[in-house]
Amino acid sequence: MDGWMSRDPQASRCQAVTTSRNYDRKRWIDVLMKVKIRKIDHFGFDENRTFQQRYLVADQHWRKGSGPILFYTGNEGDIEWFCNNTGFMWDVAEELNAMLVFAEHRYYGESLPFGNESFSDSKHLNYLTSEQALADFAVLVEYLKRTIAGAQHSPVIAIGGSYGGMLAAWFRMKYPHLVVGALAASAPIWQFDGLVPCGTFSSIVTNDFKKSGPGCSESIQNSWNAINHLSSTDAGLQWLSNTFHLCSPLKTPQDGVVLKSWLTETWINLAMVNYPYKADFLQPLPAWPIQEVCKFLKDPSLSDKLLLQNIFQAVNLYYNYTGEASCLDVSLTATKNLGEMGWFYQACTEMVMPLCTDGVNDMFEPQKWDFDALSEECYSTWGVKPRLSWILSMYGGKNISSHSNILFSNGGLDPWSAGGVTQNISSSLVAIVIPDGAHHLDLRSRNPLDPKSVQQARAMEICLMKEWIEKARHSH
């Protein structure tokens, strides 16, 4: 990866542009919360029922009649939470005279097609797909343009991060008549079957820890065997439960596997939110949290128990930075604002993202990618089987060069950059890498501690958005 700087002549027009920095945290003006009736099934006519999709609108800075609409393509969580964690849109609203719209993804937050029954079985879950979500967005964009006075010719730009970034890119690909461009931040649209090596993700996580303190990744690497030793005896399991302050004690060696999965996910999450300032995305955390964590993990050669006591200190920083947790829960790894059930179902249907570890290029226990095991688990949990290649058939895999006006931004520290578009594909499919950025850092509010690389990335993002808007105006 060559850093954020684009080598493409057209894209480079944007490199020189810098926006006036404004570090004063704006007080966010009231947002209008709305709901709109949607078809539960856009792709069939037998199910004609509807549900209420929630969306948020902020039009304080919108220039009626010509200002653009920045449309956040909601992902797997509560839209209010995403609204509060996408300060970039608020920061640029005034400069672009833009209306902000945050659209909630069906089956998340309050946009539940069947209320409490939405997750009850595969029949009720049948309408939880990216295609249905994009259709919701399409119909919402049309509704807004039709009903908001002065919005008829407003160019719409899709913006999203992570899965929402994938949706933003796909929205532009599939509905280019509705959005003039898309900013797809930290969007692993290539983290699918056969497109990228399954192990890169884990090696990025490992590198983040390696760079953040001597002995750090090695300590984690050594922790797995230590846990294996201790979880083989009842006394060891009890010691682990006490040492890690677990809410539910470990009882069998299988619980040791659960503990390891939870720790693995914790390190991954830390890599995703390794932001340069104090923040509260998945958890409340200090600046550069991996550096803080690594302060506990300097000596990988300690005995099992001493090593694991340090590992506890490390994860306790992640789960209990505020000091409010009375115990740690191995069934939780992140904010409850994310819809874990929904995402698990999506990962069991369309969003099959092969990941693996080898213990050589990464600090994890070796684990091959095992589609069959996933498929069985999915079938026993949801009664559905994942379709490995459908997402490639639908969205084109790596063969996307005929599309246009998509900006893919990636964080160099973010494991999801492994599946991201990190090289320009054409003059209008542009890639940015932010070497010091974690998971969609660029979508967060401006901050005095922002590294220069993210400031430059945002400047380029704004510049390209202006180009798309300008072009749309001329073509109108």
Add this chain to the structure above:
Amino acid sequence: MDGWMSRDPQASRCQAVTTSRNYDRKRWIDVLMKVKIRKIDHFGFDENRTFQQRYLVADQHWRKGSGPILFYTGNEGDIEWFCNNTGFMWDVAEELNAMLVFAEHRYYGESLPFGNESFSDSKHLNYLTSEQALADFAVLVEYLKRTIAGAQHSPVIAIGGSYGGMLAAWFRMKYPHLVVGALAASAPIWQFDGLVPCGTFSSIVTNDFKKSGPGCSESIQNSWNAINHLSSTDAGLQWLSNTFHLCSPLKTPQDGVVLKSWLTETWINLAMVNYPYKADFLQPLPAWPIQEVCKFLKDPSLSDKLLLQNIFQAVNLYYNYTGEASCLDVSLTATKNLGEMGWFYQACTEMVMPLCTDGVNDMFEPQKWDFDALSEECYSTWGVKPRLSWILSMYGGKNISSHSNILFSNGGLDPWSAGGVTQNISSSLVAIVIPDGAHHLDLRSRNPLDPKSVQQARAMEICLMKEWIEKARHSH
């Protein structure tokens, strides 16, 4: 409409190219008939059953490893029938070293997802949509490229006529990673809500009759009142039944309405198949059949009965050109190779095409476009309600300029050109009008009686296809 000549500089590169004419009807070499297992529902995971999609392959002229694949996007009928009526693909296979593939549309021909139950109720019909059909095509193209030795890098061009032409265009729009371009012949992608006047269609039909003989359209125009008079009495109904040699006699004034609908559809069909040579598409017919029909309809001022006897002669030519029909059936207007049930369902769901008549600009009884009446009829027949604007949300309506490599051809005599793309949209969204062409004449085999305009259109089509293929080769 400005004739077939394109005014765009890029497109005009193709005008000068003429292909060597070959009027010797080639004996079509054996076609391989195949079936492939498909998901019944591409867009949901609860229905995991499959069905067999039929497709035909002819690779006699294919240059393995580099030759293109011409992929016919099957429409509402038996794929063998379309295969036999799309001689253009056979005519160009050798010149392009192309493999021909004809893919059957689900719910038509032998590609019935639920066998005999496929049309039994709205549950079984739920997977009959253009989106599912396109997904079938997408998965088939991928399968062919994966499994046919030497096809991996073969550029694929979608070709279709009428609804199949719409599918070809939409296939390129939605799956540009799978097809390098599309030839959309007589594809009324704009015959939808609010995009074109609903009456143009009928006025084109009328003009075809007006131009084909003096008194012709006036005779038809006067026939409606004659039928109204006669169908108001039992004796009149009996006279009509005898005169028109109907298989089932008319019994009520309401049956007179059925007779008028049947006649209306007959005139429309004649306009669609007004080919310059003897042909058998919807029915076996002589060259320029409207001219033949109009020979019976020279005097519009005749009394009701004399006028209607002439009308009978005219429709008898359409239904009984071979002389084999012992009676005429007002429930049939065209070949049984078309899947009327399926199309009626599609017209009741996605494919809502507003049509109307005013009796001034056309020769029909005035009839306003009545969505509510259609909706009620659809609900009582199928238990589903049409969604008027969905197709616009999905495929962009008139706002399609960001797409590329689609050639829209239109027949000037074809009423469906009313909803077609008849003007260039960009250098790679090109429109052709063939003034002397009826419904997708250009897709038919070369014929000594072809007007020059269709020869030129085909030359341009071949030229553009070569450009797409060449470009795909270079970009590979």
